[in-house]
Amino acid sequence: MLIRHARPSDPRPSELTSRALYMDRRRFIAASGASLAAAALPLPASAALDFETTSHGRGLEVSDREDATRYNNFYEFALDKDGPAEKSGDFKPLPWTVRVGGACHKPGVHDYEDLIRTHRLEERIYRFRCVEAWSMVVPWIGVPLADMIARFEPTGAAKYVAFRTLYDPEVMPMQRSGVLDWPYREGLRMDEALHPLTLMVVGMYGEELPNQNGAPLRLIVPWKYGFKSIKSIVSIDFVEDMPQTTWSMSNPREYGFYANVDPEVDHPRWSQARERRLGDGLFTAKRDTLYLNGYADEVAHLYAGMDRMKLF
Secondary structure, rough: OOOOOOOOOOOOOOHOHHHHHHHHHHHHHHHHOOOOOOOOOOHHHHHHHOOOOOOOOOOEEEOOHHHHHHHHOOOOEOOOOEEEHHHOOOOOOOOEEEEEEOOOOOOOEEEHHHHHHHHOEEEEEEEEOOOOEEEEEEEEEEEHHOOOOOOOOHHHOOOEEEEEEEOOOHHHHHHOOOOOOOOOOOOOOOOHHHHHHHHEEEEEEEEEEEEHHHHOOOOEOEEEEHHHHHOEEEEEEEEEEOOOHHHHHHOOOOOOOOOEEOOOOOOOOOOEEEEEEEEOOOOOEEEOOOOOHHHHHHHHHEEEOOOOOOOO
């Protein structure tokens, strides 16, 4: 018998929505033939249902869908927060392939739908923290990255996982600029990648990922700042040495490889000790930033003995 033990950061579904609404939502999705427990993507339009925004008793509140899909960073399309939603309409995320290589026994080019179809999709409600002192809480749909990695059978030489975003200046206009060294690159240490909280995301709010949120495939590492959660992934490589990452290449003084949410480690130009939840009014008091974004009980052991001030 498989017994799932609750994690300290797990929100209870009955606390996030009324039980009746939650069960009705599940029955509706199952009846449509698109149960998130076994769905093959793309998610059909009939599966799209909004979450009720209610407090779940731990100070969290699911962010408004409009806020979460209109206010984000995707520099490939625009530098302002609203621009990606406005300028990514011509982006066609399907069909899509992901190249897998490096220190693994099963490299190759994988069709997106085949890659996802072989895995169980899960719906998880995670805190998401941007480096610019704002945060949101989003119901993501995805596959534990560890499950996907197991399919490729990395070798003992694989100490890190490196990711890259699509490079297509024809549809991603900011890639024609020199604002960053394109394509966008990110990476995780292998133990971070294999942690059960790390999610390869394909949807949010019961729907496919919108273009501006990283369609069709993005990463979510909920205890790290948002720039680690690379969007529109086209390659995954298993490597022995720490990979170069876009923001640490661009400005290593301000952006480190680990990018752990830490109220004691300020950005050189602003404090990280407090944050504002997306949707709060300008006169709403800021909240205390939680170490590792509230997931310390589950992930702090990964960084035991590390100097938080230097290895940020």
